[in-house]
Amino acid sequence: MTRDELITDVWHDLPASKYLIGRARVDRITARALRAWHPPVLDQCDEAQCRIVNKYLCRSIERQERHEYGMGFIAALLLSAIIGEVVKILLRRWLENRTAMLEAIR
Numbered sequence: 001m002t003r004d005e006l007i008t009d010v011w012h013d014l015p016a017s018k019y020l021i022g023r024a025r026v027d028r029i030t031a032r033a034l035r036a037w038h039p040p041v042l043d044q045c046d047e048a049q050c051r052i053v054n055k056y057l058c059r060s061i062e063r064q065e066r067h068e069y070g071m072g073f074i075a076a077l078l079l080s081a082i083i084g085e086v087v088k089i090l091l092r093r094w095l096e097n098r099t100a101m102l103e104a105i106r
Contacts, residue, residue, distance in 0.1 A: 006093070006104040007031060013089050014082065021082055030086050032061055037105055042094060050091055057087045 001009075007030045011023060018026050036057055045053060061083050066076060094101045 001100045001104050003031070003034065003104045003106075006034070006101075009093075010086055010089050014085055017078060018082060020078055026082060026086070029061060029065065029083055030090075032064065033057060033083075033086055033090055034105055036060060037090070037094075037101075039098075039102060039105065043098075047095070050095065054087050054091050058084050061087070 007027050010030045011018065011026055014026065042050065042053060058080070062076075062080055065079055065083070090101075
C-alpha cells in the first residue's frame, strides 16, 4: 500500500462530517499524522498505551492546524473530531497490519 492509497482509504473511512472540512484539508491532516507516526514507539505499545499515543498525536496535530489556520470555536470542534477519527483509523490499521502501514509511511 502506498501513502496516497492509505490517505484515500482514510478519506473513505471517515464519517460524513469530512465534507465540512474538505478533501484537501483532510488529506493534509492525514499526511501530517503519517509524518508524526513513530513505528519504533508504537511497536512497543499494547492497546492501552496506543490510546495514550492516539491522544498525544491528536493534540499535537490539532495544535499545528490551529496555529497554521486559526479558526473559531465551532470549526475547532469539528476539526478536533475529524483529527481524532483520522488518528483512530490509522491506529486501527497499524494494529491490524503493521507491514502495510510501514510501506505507506516510507
